Amino acid sequence: MTQEKIPLAGVIGSPIAHSRSPLLHHHWLRALGIKGHYIPMDVAQADLETVVRTLPKMGFVGVNITLPHKETVMRIADQITDRATVIGAANTLIFRKDGIIHADNTDGYGFIENLKHGAPDWAPREAPTLVLGAGGAARAIVAALADAGVPEIILANRTRVRAEKLRDDFGQRIRVVDWVQVGNYMDEPNLLVNTTVLGMTGKPELRISLDRLSSDTVVTDIVYNPLETPLLQQAKQIGCTTVDGLGMLIYQGLPGFERWFGQRPVIDDTTRAAILA
Ligand SMILES: NC(=O)c1ccc[n+]([C@@H]2O[C@H](COP(=O)([O-])OP(=O)(O)OC[C@H]3O[C@@H](n4cnc5c(N)ncnc54)[C@H](OP(=O)(O)O)[C@@H]3O)[C@@H](O)[C@H]2O)c1
Numbered sequence: 001m002t003q004e005k006i007p008l009a010g011v012i013g014s015p016i017a018h019s020r021s022p023l024l025h026h027h028w029l030r031a032l033g034i035k036g037h038y039i040p041m042d043v044a045q046a047d048l049e050t051v052v053r054t055l056p057k058m059g060f061v062g063v064n065i066t067l068p069h070k071e072t073v074m075r076i077a078d079q080i081t082d083r084a085t086v087i088g089a090a091n092t093l094i095f096r097k098d099g100i101i102h103a104d105n106t107d108g109y110g111f112i113e114n115l116k117h118g119a120p121d122w123a124p125r126e127a128p129t130l131v132l133g134a135g136g137a138a139r140a141i142v143a144a145l146a147d148a149g150v151p152e153i154i155l156a157n158r159t160r161v162r163a164e165k166l167r168d169d170f171g172q173r174i175r176v177v178d179w180v181q182v183g184n185y186m187d188e189p190n191l192l193v194n195t196t197v198l199g200m201t202g203k204p205e206l207r208i209s210l211d212r213l214s215s216d217t218v219v220t221d222i223v224y225n226p227l228e229t230p231l232l233q234q235a236k237q238i239g240c241t242t243v244d245g246l247g248m249l250i251y252q253g254l255p256g257f258e259r260w261f262g263q264r265p266v267i268d269d270t271t272r273a274a275i276l277a
Pocket of ligand 1: 107110132133134135136137138157158159160162195196197198200204222223224245246248249250252
């Protein structure tokens, strides 16, 4: 008698206890009636390669990769998508039946899909986007914005050289401006994005002047803890359309789930509720 194999997936990081991805994927598994599991795994850097190479032998069909392993895992994967190569980091691994470990980065996809749903009137080609921050998430977002046809990205980061590095990597469509001057550029974009940790619970506040911000500008924050960050609250008061960061987390998980389990989940209010539970 052949027994049905139960597909396993998960997320590898360190620390990992705070991750909301297991809530998301278990919700989708239940909603679609799939007999699979999604497991959080706290793995040290030194053990990453051994663990990743062992998982397929244990019935894993793939995993998400989160901090601090997103760059390291690029050296382990056999096949890397163009977008992950450009970004220099991967967040989704697919363990193919032929033994190939395939790596992708879906953060930028998650960011753009979330915006498309939260601000359907945003016209990427019509005006610059102002991006705050130049960390790992910003790299994926800048690549996705460039792909979406944004004519110029105004980029401000506390550590200016990091923003300049991003411009060197992604080309001249990026204009680096001083972090302390960023309030002076608020009248230019039709989209303002916070990719820094500022505003997150336990982190300092994001202190920038929004005096020049137009109510036509869409404002999004990739921080989702709290869901409505002080930046989004202020932007709402100005009359801007705001998009919170939870949807990015949801949409970045979609391509992996679909590849691992063979079904595409529907995203609706129950998805958000499952993660917030
Ligand atoms: N919604 C989602 O799905 C999603 C996905 C990925 C990440 N995130 C969130 O996005 C945030 C950034 O993640 P990441 O991976 O890009 O982190 P990261 O690589 O560590 O980058 C952190 C960014 O925050 C800036 N920053 C930190 N402390 C600052 C301060 N005191 N003043 C000004 N800027 C400061 C850093 O500037 P410097 O370069 O000057 O240090 C850098 O730009 C985190 O809160 C993460 O949870 C959300």
